[in-house]
Amino acid sequence: MKVLVTVKEVAAVEDEFEIDGTAIDEAYLEYDLNEWDDYAIEEGVQISESEDDVEVVSVTIGPERSEETIRMALAKGADRAVRVWDDSLEDAEMLDVEAKTNLLAAVVEEEEPDLVLSGVQADDDGFGATGVSLADEVGFEWAAVVNDLELDVEGGVASVRRELEGGVEELTDVDLPAVLTIQTGINEPRYASLRGIRQAQRKEIKPMTLDDLGLSADVAESDLEIVDMYEPETESDATLFEGSPDETAGQLAEVLRDGGVGQ
Amino acid sequence: MSDVLAVAEHRRGELRDVSYELVTVGSEVADATGGDLHLAVISGDVDAHAEALNLEGVDAIHTVDHGEEFNHDVYAQVVEQVYDAVDPQVLLTPNSVNGLDYGPAVANALDLTYVSDAVGVEFDGSTLTATREMYSGKVETTTEVEAESVAVSIRSAEWPATETAGDASIEAFDATVDEDAVKSTVKGFEEVGGGDVDITEADVLVSVGRGIEEEENLDLVRDLADALDATLSSSRPIVDNGWLPKNRQVGQSGKVVTPDFYIAIGISGAVQHVAGMKGAENIVAINTDPNAPIYDIADYGIVDDLFEVVPALIEEFEG
C-alpha cells in the first residue's frame, strides 16, 4: 500500500510586519511546516508502522528552500519525497486551488497511491480546499476534516470521524482510494529523532518539473488576483492598560473586582 | 444580469444559521446585477426547510428529497445538476465543515474558480471581488476573479441573517443520483466533550492558548483561575496537545461560551476560536502581539508577556 502525504511549507508573519504591495515583505516571514500537515505526516507514518508493506511518500509544491521542510517529513519517517517546482511557477503570483489540484493530480497519477493525506488547510492562504478538489480531479473518494482514522486495507475502506461544528463528530466510511484532509489533534506528531534526521539525509527527494509531469506552463495561470493587501481595520475599542506588569495587573484587577470577580 | 445559486445547510433536522446568511449575501450579489437568487435544499425535510428559507430576496427554491443527512457524494452530484439547470454566474456555499466537504469538489468538476472563506463579496456582473483573510487573520486581501463562473464559500456569522418572509417559487428538482458513485456512508453522529465540567455554565473563564508554551506552565493559569474563583478553558492547540480534555475547548469545534468575563491568555483570536467566545460580556486579552486579532474584540487588554502579567495578577488577588 502506498500513502501519499501532501506537505506545504507555509510562511508565518512576525508580530510586527510591513506589507509590500500585495504581499508581506519577505523580511517578516518565517517558513515552517504547515501545522495541519505535521499531523498528516504522523498519520501516514503510523499507518506504515501498523500495516505491512506501506510506503509513505511526501509531496510538496515548492522552491528549493522548501527542502528543509521536506527533510522534516523524511526525518519523521516518510520513505521518500517528491518536490514539484518549475521556473514558470516561480513567476506565478499565487498558486490557486485549481493550479495546486492539477499539479498534485499529475503526481497522483504518477505515484498511484491508495491513500492521500493532506492537511485541512494551510496556515498562510487558508483555502482549505486542495485535498477535496484533488479527490475530484483524480476520481478518488474523500473526506474533509478528519480527526480519527481506522483503515481496513483488505476491505478497501477507511472509517473516519469528521469533526463538525459544535462538538459533534460524523462517523463515515469511505471507499479507498481516498483523499482525507487531516485535522489537528488526530494524533500526537512525533519529534524527529537524531537518527531520523541522519537517515533523512540519505532519503530521496525527487525534483519534478512541469515537463516531467507532462504539464504546460499555463497550469499556473489563475483567474484569481490579489489586488490589495492591508491590515484589517481594527474595530477595537479595547482599553489597553499600560505600564509595568505590576501596574497593568493592578488596573485589570480593579476592573475585575468592580465586575464582582474573585470577591 | 447574473443569477446566483446558493446551497442551504442543515444538520440533524435543523437548518444551520449560515443558510439564512447565504440568503443575505446571495440577494446582495443577485440584486447588484438584477439577477435571480436560487436556493438548493438537499436531503432531510426539504419541504420544511424550503418553507423556512422562503425569504425576502429569494426567487426560486429547488428541493431534492434524497436521504436524511448530508452526504458529500450526493451533494456533489445534485449541486452539479442544479447548477447546470439554473446556469448561474455565481455559486455560493457555506465555508462550514460540510461546505468544505463538497464545495471544492463541485468547483473542480464544474471548472469554476473557487474562492473560499470570503468575509466580503461584491459582484458587478463580470468581476467578483472577495475579501479574504490570510496569515491567520493578520492581513486582509481583496481578491478579484475575472471569471465567467465562480464558486465562493462564505464564512459564517459575517453577514446578518435574512428573516423577512418572501415569495419564492418552490419546486422539487428532478435530480438523478447515481448510487454507484456514492462511495461513502454516513453511519451516525457522536457528541464529544462531555464530562466533569461544563465551561458554558461558568461566569468567569480563564482561557489559555498556545502562548503558554509548555504543559508545566499550565499551573500558572490554574493558579489564576483558583485566585479568581474562575473555571479554566482553552483554545484548541492545548486540547490537541492533550494538556486539557476536550470539554475545555472553546470555539467552532468546541463549546460556545458566554461568561461575564473571558480572560484570554496567550490566545491569538483565530476565527474558529472567536466563534466560541465573542458573546462574552467582557473580554480581556493578555497577549504580547499588539496585532493579534483577539484585540479586535477585546474590551480590555494588556500587551505584555503573560509570564510577567499573570503572576502579578495572582498576587493582586492573593497577596
Ligand SMILES: Cc1cc2nc3c(=O)[nH]c(=O)nc-3n(C[C@H](O)[C@H](O)[C@H](O)COP(=O)(O)OP(=O)(O)OC[C@H]3O[C@@H](n4cnc5c(N)ncnc54)[C@H](O)[C@@H]3O)c2cc1C
Ligand atoms: C475546522 C477547524 C476548526 C477549529 N476549531 C477550533 C476551536 O474550536 N477552537 C480553537 O481555539 N481553535 C480552533 N481551530 C484552530 C484555530 O484556527 C487556531 O489554530 C487556534 O485557535 C490557535 O490557538 P491559539 O490562539 O492558542 O494559538 P496561536 O494562534 O498560536 O496564538 C498564540 C498567541 O499567544 C501569544 N503569545 C505567545 N507568547 C506569549 C507570551 N509569553 N505572553 C503573551 N502572549 C503570548 C502570541 O502572540 C499569539 O497571539 C480550528 C481550526 C479549523 C481549521
